[in-house]
Amino acid sequence: MKKLLLSLVFISCFSPCFSQQTQKPPLHGKNWMAITGKPLAAEAGAMIFQKGGNAVDAACAMLAATCTMWDVLSWGGETQALLYNPKTKKVIAINALGVAPTGATPEFFKSKGFNFPPEYGPLAAVTPGTPGGLCYMLANYGTMTLEQVLAPAMQLAAGYPIEAQTANSFEKEKERIKQWPYSKKVFFPHLGEKREAPEAGEIFVQKELLQTLTKMVEAERAARKKGHSRKEAIMAANDRFYKGDIAREFARGSQEQGGLITTQDLANWKPVEEEPMKTSYKGIDVYKLQQWTQGPMLLQALNILENFDLKSMGYNSIQYIHTLYQAMSLAFADRDFYYGDPSFTPEEPMKGLLSKDYAKQRAALIRFDKNNPAIGPGDPYPFEGKKNPYVELLKNRGYEMDTSGRNFAPAHDVRNSLGLNDYQHSLWLGTTSVEAADKEGWVVSITPSGGWNPACIAGNTGVGMSQRMQSFVLDSTLNPFNVVHPGKRPRVTLTPSLAMKDGKPFLAFAVQGGDTQDQNLLQFFLNIVEFGMTVQQATEAANINTNQLWLSLGGEKTSDRTPRPGSILLNSKTPEPVREALKKMGYTLSFTDRSSGPINAIYFDWKHGSFWGGSSNHGEDYGIGW
DSSP states (O other), rough: OOHHHHHHHHHHGGGOOOHHHSOOOOEEESSSSEESSHHHHEEEEEEHTTOOOOHHHHHHHHHHHHHHHTTSSSSSEEEEEEEETTTTTTEEEEOOOOOTTTTTHHHHHHHHOOSSSOOSGGOOOOOHHHHHHHHHHHHOOOOOOOHHHHHHHHHHOOEEEEEEEHHHHHHHHHHHHTTTTTHHHHOTTTSSSSSSSTTSSSSEEHEEEEEEHHHHHHHHHHHHHTTEEEEEHHHHHHHHHHHHHHHHHHHHHHHTTOOOOOOOHHHHOOOOOOOOOOEETTTTEEOOOOOOBBTHHHHHHHHHTTTSSSHHHHHTOOOHHHEEEEEEEHHHHHHHHOOOTSSSSSSSOOOHHHHHHHHHHHHHTTOOOOOOOTTOOOOGGGGGGGOOOHHHHHHTEEEEETTTOEEEESSOOOOOOOOOOHHHHHOOOOOEEEEEEETTEEEEEEEBBBBBOOOOOOGGOOOBOOOOOSSSSSSSOOOOOOOOOOOOOOOBOOOOEEETTTEEEEEEEOOGGGGGGGOOOHHHHHHHHHOOOOOOHHSSSOOEEOOOSSSOOOOOOOHHHHHHTEEEEEEEEHOOOOOOHHHHOOOOOEESOSSOOOOOEEEEEETEEEEEEEEEEESEEEEEEO
């Protein structure tokens, strides 16, 4: 063992010099910063800042624009946000995830032959959350009217030059999309021709969506004319979407195509403001959303990794990669069994899961000579003074307590049935991110999603329905906290982040990419805190991904979603000695040229009184600062 550790430390010396150039320049600003997944959407945020809006106003404008541009999401999706309020000096969590509609039960889906709720179509939809989340944030923490904030998105809906990535995705998915009449009408202006989707640069018009947004603005105007306050007028627009003629058409269009969403489901839904989860890593407080997301997984991983001297291992050394992989796999095993909607029983054991003592127990399970394929959920209940009520359920699932008495290991080897390409597709299913900050101290980090292409549009609303139902399970032996039920939120992958240091904002960061989100965000954070990278260097730096987790998206059979023990994604430039050593430790390697994930982030430079922006080099992510 000592000989192996010495060799690992020796090979760690290949760590790069972090004065190296990045593919994209860092952003600098002293007044504001706006970053998101599309250049035009970032410009929407800049327009709002230039008109005197704060970071919440700008973030809402970017959110609206990205939904309108189908940046792997639509208006019928969901919004997850963390805000820093400089007036109260508190981090606020906004839960604008939709819920399972009336009739969405395990029995219903099983009767149709599903092992999980479907991946596509009207039965994949939870209620839309983004319109309500945007209205809530703007009304309570913004300064502008809804009409001002929606103006860029409405201009885009009236027609914008569509980019190749989105246009080509419509064409690629056209056979599926054409099953849904309202989607076919919107996405294919050239029906019957060889290419039915728009061409790159063609002006893409969305008349129905423009009508929907116009109706919301009209409701706001009418309320203002009656003497209502800015906040009340915005919520009048919200009510027209969820309780008025928009809601009626949305529900009708959903049901016509076989969906379950009713007008009552829409009227009953509302966003929730919550206390965020947090942990402290070397004096830095890291905030995530609650356990209806995978966010606490990052906090658990930080608690585990705090027990090791990561800096001395060296960035992406063999020892560092191995330790990261093991820590993430341990945290994911807990995520996969214990996370769910806290509004429903049973109560998730989050106090135990986020305990530093529990993290020490989990860290002690890490072997430094090879990967452990038998990692399963731990037992956090003793760390909150309780007895685990799910021991028999875990046994029924095929887990047994290992010899350590601290880990439920699989009793037999279960192999994932998906080919690697299909597995990676499900692992990486994307969305976008929105980051904004201003000189007054407001900070916003959002990971919105849902209603991505191929999207089923609900009637004549122009609004694509969410596909988030697929993140539920139908079998309590997989996760007793995440079984589908009407009115319940699925446990999602969407996970914005905020970090505070010395009582002031330190980092706002988010990423797209399904189950890889908190993997990439964890390494981004460590790249800055442990290895001294700038925010742009950290967004581009080579990361790893563990595949030793249950997929949250895709996969029609249970065996499609099971973990792939030892499967690891590495950057293509990983040195040969590192590759060979990892193989000897039981890893199965795959490679990609860009393994950092499309991360967007803002670093707060209090020494100089300025912002540093980092915007991913993966695709269309873009930022503007001033």
